Amino acid sequence: MPSPAPTASLTSRALAWMRRSENSTLIALSLVVGTCAGFGAIAFRWLIERATLLFTGTADYAATTDHPSHPWLPWLGGFFVILAPAVGGLLHGPLVQRFAPEARGHGVPEVMYAIHRRGGRIPAKVAFVKALASAITIGSGGSVGREGPIVQIGSAIGSSLAQRARLNENGVRMLVACGAAGGIAATFNAPIAGVFFAFELLLASIAARSFGAIVISAVTASVIGRVFLGDEPFLVLPEFSVGHLGEYGLYVVLGLLAALVGVAFTRVLYKVEDWCDAAWKGPEWARPAAGGLLLGVLLFALPQMYGVGYPVLEGAVMGAYAIGFLVLLLVAKIVATSLTIGIGGSGGVFAPSLFLGAMLGAAFGQAAQLALPGLDIHPGAYALVGMAAMFAGAARAPITAVIILFELTGEYTIILPLMLAVAVATLTSSALSHDTIYTLKLRRRGVDITQRAGGRPLDGLTVGDLMTVAPPSVPLTLGTADAVGALVAARRHSLPVVGADGSYAGIVTSPAAAGALTSDDDVSSVTVERLLDWHEPLRPDQAVEDVLEAMLSEEAENGVAVVGPDGALVGWLHQEAVLRKVSTVAT
Secondary structure, eight states: OOOOHHHHHHHHHHHHHHHOHHHHHHHHHHHHHHHHHHHHHHHHHHHHHHHHHHHHSSSOGGGOSSOOOBTTBGGGGGGHHHHHHHHHHHHHHHHHHHHOGGGSBOSHHHHHHHHHHSTTOOOTHHHHHHHHHHHHHHHTTOOOBSHHHHHHHHHHHHHHHHHHTTOOHHHHHHHHHHHHHHHHHHHHTOHHHHHHHIIIIIISSOOHHHHHHHHHHHHHHHHHHHHHHOSOOSSOOOOOOOOSTTHHHHHHHHHHHHHHHHHHHHHHHHHHHHHHHHHOOSOGGGHHHHHHHHHHHHHHHOGGGSSSOHHHHHHHHTTOSOHHHHHHHHHHHHHHHHHHHHTTOBOBSHHHHHHHHHHHHHHHHHHHHHHOGGGOOOHHHHHHHHHHHHHHHHHOOHHHHHHHHHHHHOOOTTHHHHHHHHHHHHHHHHHHOSSOTTHHHHHTTTOOTTSOTTOOTTTTOBHHHHOBOOOOOEETTOBHHHHHHHHHHHTOSEEEEEOTTSBEEEEEEHHHHHHHHHHOTTGGGOBHHHHOBOOOOBOTTSBGGGGHHHHTSGGGTTOEEEEOTTSBEEEEEOHHHHHHHHHGGGO
């Protein structure tokens, strides 16, 4: 007795999925990308440590307070720090200018541009140049983060592998996102945050087909990172909690302040870059060296601004600084990071955002503790929440902000105020500014990644507007030989299949039918139902823009079925029809 149609249909879909080699290729490549991104993150951190030791003679100069002299230059005393960024600029300035100008700056916007405007194509040399230039920048005192560079490094690795494997554009973009997720996962020991960073900031959408590959890449990179870098949380902290319901109101205020500071940071960053552009008239390769002297003076006045500054961030969370000094560090970090980027340094703005949030949150928490002694306030909790809220206010990535702070600290007790402050910061930032700290860099170059390149020719069009009459359909009960005959008669590589009630059941392809006809010992009993390949159909009322990615995939090269509300086959959307409509913008 034949099995029920729904069960047969599900089985056929599963078998069809297993037959697709593309899925296996993507899984294998995502593993390779995750492995490379993991080792890339380890190598990059090692480069930063070596560069910092070379330029300062210490493991992390930001942790010092007494201006120790360089062991190689004792006669300069603490004044060597004024020269360190200039010497670093002499090294990374020509390197970037000669080999990879896109390695300048904070990295993530370049990856976003590659995904949305260049089909994910990133030159392989970017990974090497970005790693070396950023390590020199940070090691010589540049007040930037290592996360932006590792995103660009991992993305360049993913792009290079995808291009060598000759994947289509969707595959290239996916492996670019895999590399970015792997880099974040390995450097922060935060695989979940790496996944959502890739989706929320880079791809700007979540697709089931991409999710598995990106998760595999992030987990692989994180495992490698844990093996070589340890599995301790980024910050080891005492347990914080909300002692009084009234504190939730304070966290709302903190979210508002974080949005204001995040937007201000974004505007100051690019304003300083404009000032540097206007002031510098010499060769571009020498700009980091000349500007490095200004940065060096700031570092001499406040050594806490040297490099990434994680020891200072941890000190703020642990209550090591007074309110006034926290505010000074906040303002100084905005200036130091903006100056580092403005003079042509290479490094990220993710860590500076966390730094600013920690200073703001700690200062706010201490002020609230003094003003409201009866609430049993823990300023350290406000510092942690401030970190996430600041990143959300600057980058407008609330899911990533919540998850990454949870993974970095392991603190679940403050998850509710964390989510509240991040939501407030995101909404407030959206009301104050159209762009984020990442997208503004692209908009200043005339690129709006929220719009499709070349205009919007598909606006208002639905699948029903472009679909044509469906090719001849065949029933589930049709024999293999008859199916081959139908394919030959229709001169098509595939035909839609319908059930007894006329509902769409999938497609039958010429390779599947011919393969069964030539190799199956019991071919006379094989029907189309056994050969069924499932391709997700479209609906006539769907916007063409919403299905564009699916229509440009390899699966759609022979067209996609269109079904009505009752599941019946009502038309066929050809890939050529969509491509012709898109091409009208160019003519």
